[in-house]
Amino acid sequence: MPLDDDRYAPTGHAQSHWGVDHLNGPALVGLAAHALESEFGLPEFLPTRLTVDLFKAARGMPTTTKVALVRDGHRVRNSECELVQDGVTVVRATMVQYRLSEPPRGEEWTSATEFPWPDELGAVGVSSMGSDGAGWTRGIAEHQNTTRKRFINRMIDVVEGRDNSPFVRGAMVAEGASLVTNLGSAGVGYINGDLTVAMARLPVDEWVGVQADSHWASDGISVGTATVFDRVGAFGSAVVTAVANPAAQIDFTNDPFPSRSPS
Known part of the structure; x- marks a missing residue:
């Protein structure tokens, strides 16, 4: 919820599964993406890469955005962009924009990948979770397994009263790369410290999906990659790195927010 031009108060939708006073990744990523695009976005440029470092737990308090053109x-x-709480920077994000132009001559390799959409889509803010062999459900607990995972969402507006742009929608759902790569048979025991999302184009409508491509883990550190989809097809990639957090492992069989999108 906006307090003034660059200061925002989090709502209950921004609460994270990691703690009652923690803010979730999509809310933070979405706010940074919104601030950068609002200030520096141009119609002749595509916001192609967004990298967000989530290096300090963001709390449920007023948050200020500080932006600069480098x-x-x-x-x-x-x-x-920096997200600042009580004088301390909790998130730093960078955005790279490329000027739109004509493609080069010739043909290139593309990955043969598909994203199976569910038969029905829910309302704003209601996600669907899927995994190989289990199909699609509204809950996450049914997908605490070792198969490939995916989810879709029509995200709520990151700033109250302002519609999410296609760029913001893509960035917010791409943060789900952490969920689809790190969710295992006992829930999620890794907390991601960053997100990098790269887009070759913007999503065509409000529905965006993310599907796991790879997950590598060793000595309490994981790296996950995912592909981001809309209803036309794949349009980008997401990478997250994460560190083990077993003391606060999230078991979705005891999900405190069963009707809400994953965070």
Whole structure:
């Protein structure tokens, strides 16, 4: 909820599964994406890469966005955003924009990947979770297994009273790469410290999905990659790194927010 031009108060939708006073990844990613695009977005440029470092737990308190244009080039624009709480930076994000142009000559390799959509889609803010062999459900607990996972969402507006842009929608759902890669047979025991999402184009409508591609883990550190989809097809990739957090492991069979999108 906006308090003024660059200061926001979190609502209950921003609460994280990791703690009652923690904010969730999609809310933080969405706010940073919104601030950067609102200040520096141009119609002739595509916001192609967003990298968000979630290096300190964000709390349920007023949050200020601080943005700066780092480079204003003819073909490449770089900008950055900090989310600040009580004078402390809790999130830092960078956005790379490329000027739209004609493609080069020739044909290139593309990955042969498919995203099986559910038969029915829910309302705003209601996600669907899927995994190989289990199909689609509204809950997450049914997918605490070792198979490939995916989910879709029509995200609520990150800033109350302002519609999410296609870029913000893609960034917020891409943060689910942590969920679809780190969810195992006992829930989620890794907390991601970052997200990098890269888009070749913007999603065509409000529904966005993310599907796991790979998950590598060793000595309490994991790396997950995922593909981001809309109803036309794949349009981007997401990468998350995460660190083990077994003391606060999230078991979705005891989900405190069963009717809400995963966070």
